[in-house]
Amino acid sequence: MFNENNMCNNKLKLEVMDKHDNHNNHEELFNQEWAKSQENTIVQALKAGEKIEEKLFELPGFQKAFDHELTCLECSDGRICSGPKIALAGQGILLGLEDLAILEKAIKDKGLTITGHENCGAAGIAHPGEHSDYHGYEYTKELASSTGNTYREVHHDEFKCAVHNERALVLEGTGRFDVANLEGFPGQFISSASHFGLSAEYQKTEAKALINIALGSHSFGERFDEENPFYLIVSAKDAEQLEVTTKLAEEVAAEFDGRVKVSSFIAPKEVI
Ligand SMILES: [Zn+2]
Numbered sequence: 001m002f003n004e005n006n007m008c009n010n011k012l013k014l015e016v017m018d019k020h021d022n023h024n025n026h027e028e029l030f031n032q033e034w035a036k037s038q039e040n041t042i043v044q045a046l047k048a049g050e051k052i053e054e055k056l057f058e059l060p061g062f063q064k065a066f067d068h069e070l071t072c073l074e075c076s077d078g079r080i081c082s083g084p085k086i087a088l089a090g091q092g093i094l095l096g097l098e099d100l101a102i103l104e105k106a107i108k109d110k111g112l113t114i115t116g117h118e119n120c121g122a123a124g125i126a127h128p129g130e131h132s133d134y135h136g137y138e139y140t141k142e143l144a145s146s147t148g149n150t151y152r153e154v155h156h157d158e159f160k161c162a163v164h165n166e167r168a169l170v171l172e173g174t175g176r177f178d179v180a181n182l183e184g185f186p187g188q189f190i191s192s193a194s195h196f197g198l199s200a201e202y203q204k205t206e207a208k209a210l211i212n213i214a215l216g217s218h219s220f221g222e223r224f225d226e227e228n229p230f231y232l233i234v235s236a237k238d239a240e241q242l243e244v245t246t247k248l249a250e251e252v253a254a255e256f257d258g259r260v261k262v263s264s265f266i267a268p269k270e271v272i
Contacts, residue, residue, distance in 0.1 A: 033165040040186045053265040059184045066176045073114045076189040078166040079159040084178040087190040089206045090122025099198045109148040116140035117154040121213045164219035168231040173241045174267045207252045226258040234264035
């Protein structure tokens with residue numbers, strides 16, 4: 001992962017230096033990132049219809065990805081990774097009041113770093129217009145303050161990649177899977193909504209919002225089709241959660257004309 005990310009970071013630096021940055025530069029970067037993701041063993045296994053569980057256990061860091069605490073609450077956005085992260089779109093900016101109360105209770109005084117970030121798609125949905133990032137930061141500051149956690153802002157110079165390169169959305173139900181730092185895993189959105197026990201309605205709304213970002217023009221977009229679908233990957237803590245979340249994911253995927261598919265696995269047991 002680190003080599004791949006460094007490659008992307010170097011390109012990012014070049015882009016930041018280029019004052020004449022334009023759409024063509026991004027298009028080239030999208031093509032490079034897409035080509036790289038097509039070589040990914042997990043993506044290839046998913047496309048071949050293989051069991052993702054076996055391929056994940058073959059990744060050297062897979063079980064270790066469950067053996068440490070996740071200390072950041074960040075946006076689902078795959079460009080954002082300040083550390084081991086649990087995630088919700090816009091750190092929960094799309095939550096209704098009941099679900100927000102569930103989140104606040106779950107993260108109260110947990111010593112988390114909660115980050116807001118530049119160019120947040122979820123903040124743009126919650127607060128359309130040129131000041132969406134400002135509203136995203138204000139929401140996140142308030143969430144960190146009201147729950148006794150720490151606030152930090154992430155700007156584009158810290159992005160893991162300059163462009164959205166997500167091939168999947170991980171519906172992460174264990175609250176223990178440091179997938180954002182797992183070498184060999186494809187670019188991914190993360191949602192910890194099932195881990196927090198948020199409503200099925202919210203889980204679906206959030207998944208659709210993130211899929212729409214992935215299938216849209218600011219991401220891999222039209223590259224996703226029936227042959228190369230976007231994946232909803234269910235990371236479940238047990239068989240019951242696997243069944244419930246997979247059903248929910250299938251209902252969401254059914255709305256995207258074959259361009260979204262579901263794959264599920266049960267996470268390794270607690271690693272001490
Ligand atoms: Zn965001």
